[in-house]
Amino acid sequence: KAGVTQTPRYLIKTRGQQVTLSCSPISGHRSVSWYQQTPGQGLQFLFEYFSETQRNKGNFPGRFSGRQFSNSRSEMNVSTLELGDSALYLCASSFSGLSGNTIYFGEGSWLTVV
Amino acid sequence: GENVEQHPSTLSVQEGDSAVIKCTYSDSASNYFPWYKQELGKRPQLIIDIRSNVGEKKDQRIAVTLNKTAKHFSLHITETQPEDSAVYFCAATRPNYGGSQGNLIFGKGTKLSVKP
Numbered sequence: 001k002a003g004v005t006q007t008p009r010y011l012i013k014t015r016g017q018q019v020t021l022s023c024s025p026i027s028g029h030r031s032v033s034w035y036q037q038t039p040g041q042g043l044q045f046l047f048e049y050f051s052e053t054q055r056n057k058g059n060f061p062g063r064f065s066g067r068q069f070s071n072s073r074s075e076m077n078v079s080t081l082e083l084g085d086s087a088l089y090l091c092a093s094s095f096s097g098l099s100g101n102t103i104y105f106g107e108g109s110w111l112t113v114v
Numbered sequence: 115g116e117n118v119e120q121h122p123s124t125l126s127v128q129e130g131d132s133a134v135i136k137c138t139y140s141d142s143a144s145n146y147f148p149w150y151k152q153e154l155g156k157r158p159q160l161i162i163d164i165r166s167n168v169g170e171k172k173d174q175r176i177a178v179t180l181n182k183t184a185k186h187f188s189l190h191i192t193e194t195q196p197e198d199s200a201v202y203f204c205a206a207t208r209p210n211y212g213g214s215q216g217n218l219i220f221g222k223g224t225k226l227s228v229k230p
Contacts, residue, residue: 033218035218042203042220042221042222042223043203043205043218043220044220045217045218045219048217056210056217058217090157090158092218101146102148102160102163103148103160103218105150105157105158105159105160106157107156107157108157
């Protein structure tokens with residue numbers, strides 16, 4: 001069974017640009033969540049989607065947005081990029097989204113903003 | 115909201131020794147506590163998890179204990195090997211309204227170094 005797949009793996013963007021990251025969850029998983037990892041702040045929750053609905057949202061500005069498609073694939077978008085947005089963005093999926101479900105991470109997308 | 119504290123931030127042990135990493139959480143409603151291992155440049159990989167209805171869980175050289183009363187849980191690695199060297203993260207989550215999956219709240223991580 002394929003794991004959580006994220007694309008692109010690496011990208012470099014300029015301040016002010018926008019970026020879209022993609023995530024394909026494990027087959028059969030309906031819950032997809034996104035995390036930002038930086039050396040200073042560690043792993044921080046961005047948002048979670050289940051059945052195409054945003055169910056939970058972290059404490060990030062409105063420049064960070066996401067969506068989920070009917071096949072459970074998800075995208076996140078960051079608009080008006082800032083230098084501080086440079087980070088590893090991790091997507092995670094779980095089966096039914098019920099509390100206590102095991103959560104699996106993808107390899108992440110490394111974003112560098114210059 | 116939930117807050118997870120993890121100690122120590124760095125841990126160095128000799129190969130064959132045991133390593134213990136401790137985490138405390140603040141939200142008594144948290145009911146799921148996974149541990150992830152992250153090697154440099156790679157994804158966090160689940161190594162063991164425990165749910166709030168269990169006090170201890172073991173998987174070969176790895177064990178996790180949970181004390182709900184004190185709101186802390188610990189990772190124990192026995193007979194450490196150089197390949198155990200990585201950053202380890204604890205996390206906690208509580209159910210959202212309706213019982214759905216809450217988001218993971220992570221500790222800051224422990225960098226474990228196992229010296230041959």
